[in-house]
Amino acid sequence: MTVRVQRDDFDPGAEVDRLTKGKTSIGAVTSFVGFVRGDASAGEAMTLEHYPGMTERQLLAIEAEARTRWPIDDVMVIHRFGRLLPGDRIVLVAVASSHRAAAFSACEFLIDWLKTRAPFWKLEDGADGPHWVDAKDDDDERADRWTTGSR
Amino acid sequence: MKILYFAWLRSRIGTGEEDVSPPSDVDTVGKLIDWLKSRSPAHAEALSKASVIRAAVNQDYAGLDHAVSSSDEVAFFPPVTGGSA
Numbered sequence: 298m299t300v301r302v303q304r305d306d307f308d309p310g311a312e313v314d315r316l317t318k319g320k321t322s323i324g325a326v327t328s329f330v331g332f333v334r335g336d337a338s339a340g341e342a343m344t345l346e347h348y349p350g351m352t353e354r355q356l357l358a359i360e361a362e363a364r365t366r367w368p369i370d371d372v373m374v375i376h377r378f379g380r381l382l383p384g385d386r387i388v389l390v391a392v393a394s395s396h397r398a399a400a401f402s403a404c405e406f407l408i409d410w411l412k413t414r415a416p417f418w419k420l421e422d423g424a425d426g427p428h429w430v431d432a433k434d435d436d437d438e439r440a441d442r443w444t445t446g447s448r
Numbered sequence: 449m450k451i452l453y454f455a456w457l458r459s460r461i462g463t464g465e466e467d468v469s470p471p472s473d474v475d476t477v478g479k480l481i482d483w484l485k486s487r488s489p490a491h492a493e494a495l496s497k498a499s500v501i502r503a504a505v506n507q508d509y510a511g512l513d514h515a516v517s518s519s520d521e522v523a524f525f526p527p528v529t530g531g532s533a
Contacts, residue, residue: 345530346454346455347530348452348454348504348507348523348525350507351504351507351508351523354507354508355507376530387530388530411530412528412529412530413527413528414509414528415528415530416454416504416523416525416528416530417528417529417530418454418455418525418526418528418529418530419529419530420455429455429456429459429526430529431526431527431529432526432527432528432529433529
């Protein structure tokens with residue numbers, strides 16, 4: 298398990314290689330890479346704030362929850378903070394498992410839960426100055442479906 | 449007791465961290481919010497909308513009934529908006 302919260306960019310290919318290196322039990326790796334989307338309505342850039350300590354703690358808890366649900370060999374979560382521009386990578390979730398079904402499901406679960414549990418907040422630049430982005434109900438709904446079993 | 453504020457709560461209150469010594473009957477998150485509101489008009493305004501505030505005690509999510517004590521780190525923040533897309 299690797300959890301990193303960092304200001305710097307990351308190389309998804311190199312990180313996946315690091316996850317699988319030397320492990321012959323792995324049959325599948327799925328990865329999710331999230332980017333800053335440059336919407337017409339959004340500002341040019343944003344600043345991502347987080348709660349150091351709690352962020353790592355919550356990411357480890359989310360990973361532990363995933364391990365109770367699927368047979369997982371290893372997990373990597375990297376989340377950036379600080380100033381980010383449209384097109385920048387924000388987050389990497391990669392899951393290694395012996396089979397693809399668990400890798401796909403666990404990866405989707407991890408990003409859905411991360412969005413509602415990991416303590417990050419977006420401050421977007423805007424024409425009228427910076428503003429804090431409100432949480433989205435559909436993010437809660439995406440996370441909730443893992444608890445209600447209503448997929 | 450160490451209190452932390454994040455995102456717009458920090459902006460509105462004007463500080464991200466403060467050490468406080470509430471009276472001993474302030475023993476839950478909910479009572480702590482009410483007590484903090486009395487510290488300044490900015491605290492009262494920022495902490496007025498309970499429905500859009502989340503709390504953590506010692507870096508785990510906590511409800512209004514969760515116990516707090518003088519050695520705890522208690523954080524208040526809006527619902528989280530990490531990840532992407």
